[in-house]
Amino acid sequence: MTARIATREDRRVVRRAHTTGYLALSSINALGDAVRVPGVGLVVNDAALIRQILLDDVHFAKVGPGGSSELWTPVIGGNALLNMDGPAHTQLRRKLGPLFTPRFLSRIVGDILEPELDAFRRQLGEMGRADVVGYAERAAALVICRLTGYPADADAATAQLARARELLRYAKLTTRRFEGATLAAMRAKLSELTTIARSAYREADRETVPGLLRSQGLGEHDAIAVISALVIAGTETIVSFLPRLAQLLITSGHLDRLADDPSGVDAAVNEGLRVTVPSPVMIRAVAEATTVGGRRVRPGDRIILSTVMACNRAGDFDPDRLVPAEMRHLWFGAGAHFCIGMALATLEATTFAATLADIHATTPLRIVSKRYKTRTIAASYQELILECTPS
Numbered sequence: 040m041t042a043r044i045a046t047r048e049d050r051r052v053v054r055r056a057h058t059t060g061y062l063a064l065s066s067i068n069a070l071g072d073a074v075r076v077p078g079v080g081l082v083v084n085d086a087a088l089i090r091q092i093l094l095d096d097v098h099f100a101k102v103g104p105g106g107s108s109e110l111w112t113p114v115i116g117g118n119a120l121l122n123m124d125g126p127a128h129t130q131l132r133r134k135l136g137p138l139f140t141p142r143f144l145s146r147i148v149g150d151i152l153e154p155e156l157d158a159f160r161r162q163l164g165e166m167g168r169a170d171v172v173g174y175a176e177r178a179a180a181l182v183i184c185r186l187t188g189y190p191a192d193a194d195a196a197t198a199q200l201a202r203a204r205e206l207l208r209y210a211k212l213t214t215r216r217f218e219g220a221t222l223a224a225m226r227a228k229l230s231e232l233t234t235i236a237r238s239a240y241r242e243a244d245r246e247t248v249p250g251l252l253r254s255q256g257l258g259e260h261d262a263i264a265v266i267s268a269l270v271i272a273g274t275e276t277i278v279s280f281l282p283r284l285a286q287l288l289i290t291s292g293h294l295d296r297l298a299d300d301p302s303g304v305d306a307a308v309n310e311g312l313r314v315t316v317p318s319p320v321m322i323r324a325v326a327e328a329t330t331v332g333g334r335r336v337r338p339g340d341r342i343i344l345s346t347v348m349a350c351n352r353a354g355d356f357d358p359d360r361l362v363p364a365e366m367r368h369l370w371f372g373a374g375a376h377f378c379i380g381m382a383l384a385t386l387e388a389t390t391f392a393a394t395l396a397d398i399h400a401t402t403p404l405r406i407v408s409k410r411y412k413t414r415t416i417a418a419s420y421q422e423l424i425l426e427c428t429p430s
């Protein structure tokens with residue numbers, strides 16, 4: 040029962056963020072596995088079909104009319120992973136291999152996540168309450184600073200997060216391309232966001248991500264495009280997820296179990312991702328004519344992969360149930376474009392959930408107030424205040 044209440048509350052978070060988009064996707068989901076929607080494209084709601092499309096790079100592509108290259112290339116440039124296909128894409132991914140090494144990740148934990156979680160814990164201890172959204176935003180901002188080569192001071196971090204968010208605010212579920220004044224404003228924002236990354240690249244400092252990309256043989260333009268892609272793909276997703284995960288864990292009562300036995304944290308995070316699907320849809324262009332769930336598609340068609348509806352079909356939050364095989368990690372995509380930041384995102388979430396469980400073991404946590412975000416593709420809370428009571 041509590042798991043159902045927690046799951047319903049998460050659906051409410053999504054509805055409040057983009058009411059029309061959510062209602063449209065839910066109604067389309069009720070119509071079947073693959074539904075043609077005039078003016079939008081073919082919407083796919085079934086996990087097995089989505090995976091099949093993601094793994095098929097003969098018939099489906101990122102690049103082409105209706106693909107995500109059409110959306111992002113004018114803003115960030117041509118070689119930014121999320122707008123590439125084929126051998127050039129594979130080669131660039133290979134070059135990025137050294138980026139998310141265990142050493143890089145453990146430094147993110149030691150330099151950023153642990154100090155921020157300590158501050159969160161201290162605030163709870165001293166004030167009796169703390170805002171999860173504040174924590175998630177500070178941590179994400181400091182990670183952006185690390186990726187863009189900024190020194191990690193609080194003001195720079197806040198400014199960088201604000202720039203990244205303004206940039207993302209332009210993207211709506213229905214946006215096909217950015218043009219005119221919007222495109223100019225996005226380019227200006229991106230240029231501010233990556234100024235220091237350019238200097239770091241020129242100074243070739245291998246301790247920074249821009250310097251590391253240079254050492255991998257990327258030219259300045261391509262390195263900046265990749266960094267832009269990391270910020271675009273990796274910021275709002277994690278800021279959206281952490282507060283929603285906290286809600287699921289607390290409302291469902293699962294945090295009580297994690298407090299007794301923290302070994303369940305990985306499964307709980309995994310299931311939290313299945314329920315929330317922070318990156319709710321993916322887009323593909325059709326490269327060659329074929330069929331999807333019995334419907335014919337041909338070049339020029341746009342395919343909307345409704346991961347959120349597909350994964351929601353498995354029901355309420357339940358970390359004890361094995362995720363159905365066709366859904367496994369689908370919230371991070373599949374195939375050639377599988378999320379390159381998965382290890383980082385998972386680490387941020389498990390470190391956070393383990394800390395909540397640890398705090399809960401001695402001072403039980405409860406949600407005392409919440410405000411929803413509205414009019415955004417990155418559904419979440421604007422504020423989620425937790426209170427702890429010494430037991």
Ligand code: HEM
Pocket residue numbers: 120121122132268269270272273274276277280316317318321322369370371372373375376377378379380381383384
């Ligand atoms: C909970 C957090 C996250 C979720 C749910 C998520 C989800 C996804 C999904 C679904 C894709 C595939 C998109 C497609 O195939 O069209 C993707 C790709 C990508 N993600 Fe993530 N992501 C998360 C965090 C991150 C982080 C932290 C970073 C980096 C700092 C990141 C960087 C990327 C990049 C660069 C791509 C494009 C990869 C390519 O096209 O080859 N993501 N992500």
